[in-house]
Amino acid sequence: MTQEYLRDFNVTGFQESLVDWFLENQRELPWRESKDPYRVWVSEIMLQQTRVDTVIPYYQAFMREFPTLEALAEAEEDRILKAWEGLGYYSRVRNLQTAVREVVEKYEGTVPDTRKEISSLKGVGPYTAGAILSIAYGKPEPAVDGNVMRVLSRVFLIDEDIAKPATRKIFEGILYDLVSKKDPSSFNQGLMELGALICTPTSPGCLLCPVREYCRANEKGVQAELPIKTKKKKQTVKQMAAIVLRNEYGEVLIEKRPETGLLARLWQFPNIEITNENDQSQLLTKFLSEQFKVVAEVGPDIQHVEHVFSHLVWNITVFEGHIKERPNLESETRKWVSQSEIERYAFPVSHQKIIQQSLMTRV
Template sequence: MTQHKLLQNFEIKGYQSALIEWFDDNHRSLPWRENKDPYRVWVSEIMLQQTRVDTVIPYYLNFMREFPSLEDLATAEEDRLLKAWEGLGYYSRVRNLQTAVREVVSEYGGQVPKTRAEISTLKGIGPYTAGAILSIAYGKPEPAVDGNVMRVLSRVLLVKEDIAKAKTRKLFEEILYELIPQLDPSAFNQGLMELGALICTPTSPGCLLCPVRTYCRAYHAGQEHNLPIKSKKKKPIEKKMAALVLINKNGEVLIEKRPEIGLLARLWHFPNIEITQEQSGVEELVSFCKSEYDASVEIDTPIQFVQHVFSHLIWNITVYDVTIENQSIEETETRKWVSWKQIEQYAFPVSHQKIIEHCKKEA
């Protein structure tokens, strides 16, 4: 097999040894590293997608208490599942995880597949997650290329390709098939991830502390601050929203379930609309209540302003409250009257959790 041109004259064995030795001596103690159970590794990798380690730790510990096995997760009701994930965001991750776990239980006898071909067919498992599970849990020499890994290798090998492009990810996968040691791929892959998280950071790489500085081409060329190359994302779209905390004479609040598909699908929220006119939103909310609930309301000043930033979208939400005395809004499967105590049983997006917290403080 012809060696990749980027690895020519690169001391592969020395780099492998230095990285693995550093990882063995310096890795963080994290709950998903307590053992190499593939289910535990899988859950952690899904949670860690686009989410900080410090944020994930308490969620992970709670999730594993709630669903300690594949079978527990496979049979869990969705509302309970979403409640356990509440606040982590990107809720399609946990829905896809449950779908895939159910397939593993029914089609693979509860054993997480050991080959890339099989594991890659499971919903929500892309090339990185497949490589992470196979290498960490099963000791397979499979690449796991995420942003951390691309940043580290861009510097180590002086790669000036745009890491936001799919072809660059493919390039690093090709390189890693030659770079990963056969004997300890788990420590090597985790070492790359750990190095990117702790030392080879995006803006201030700690080169003087780096265990593989000797092998780093960018460091020797004085290019470590210029790499990786990454094209900028599009600026997120801002939307003006209005939300309504609608309270009945019994002190119960109206909550509704979001649609089956789309952003934050099937989570609960307070009635809300996008404001289309250059005004406060009061008139549009009044019209909304009349058309949606056949309820006449008088809305006064806002009680709260909430901003929530998604990767592609920003919600600027003005929150109002109103108590209705005479009108009756009937409950349905997707619309409920609940007390402030009962509301804790339902999973809400972060933006609406902030509304709940505010209203409870004011109550």
């Protein structure tokens, strides 16, 4: 089927035009300073579902703290979660560490250079495998992400739904024949760069496109109608109430989220889901009494936080509370921490906002 798309297509011309453009116009990004497979791997995991500008400082800080596979493999989970704090999708870094440990133990610290071996590592899907193999090892392997699917759907006038796994297979099949054997690294990065800078989701810059003459969608004037993608389901909205609970020493109570599920094992302020907005403070008082065995004075709300996930929206009303003395709640999942100590713990973005506004700005 993929051969049909490539019939009468100038593969060599497309390859040369794209690679020449990339080599001339590529952005200076820190992960492009080295072909080290570990560094390529870290950058590709970070870039999943995260913008380049957001990733740059995280990548630089992460590589300073974990400059080698061995450093990451040996690190405690709390350290890697803190380094990842704010990037979201924390399962990415947990899977990365699990996979890195396997590379250290099974492959003597050398990232595998075959698709079969590298794809067996936890968290390494077809795109990440292709990106590492082509960029770090110069192998002509396809690397199909959202940018690449958008570019190829326009170039080859593919009107299949890119949200379907079967459609990704079409693009991978095309790329096996299309990827440059001479410079697969620049070719694959060029496709990604083209999608990021020129062949954008809306208002593509066709006049600046280095492969415009090969683009079938541009020829027919339908580039803005592609790619075809089914809309995501409407996000679920949850109303939450959280509390910054202080003891007489000014310490605040934090707890660790469950071992599995959304934002697993990150720290947070005690919170509950609510259905009646009129009795939030009463519900928090009851929750603290039943779950933490403390009698708290819950004051008025002090902050509102909205956090949007891909499938979920949290609307959090934040309250401030006080208790007398310092009841012993210390465990692996519950802690009293001072304002200075709280910086050691990794929190989800929503609760980082609480720290910044309701903790750091209040005495």
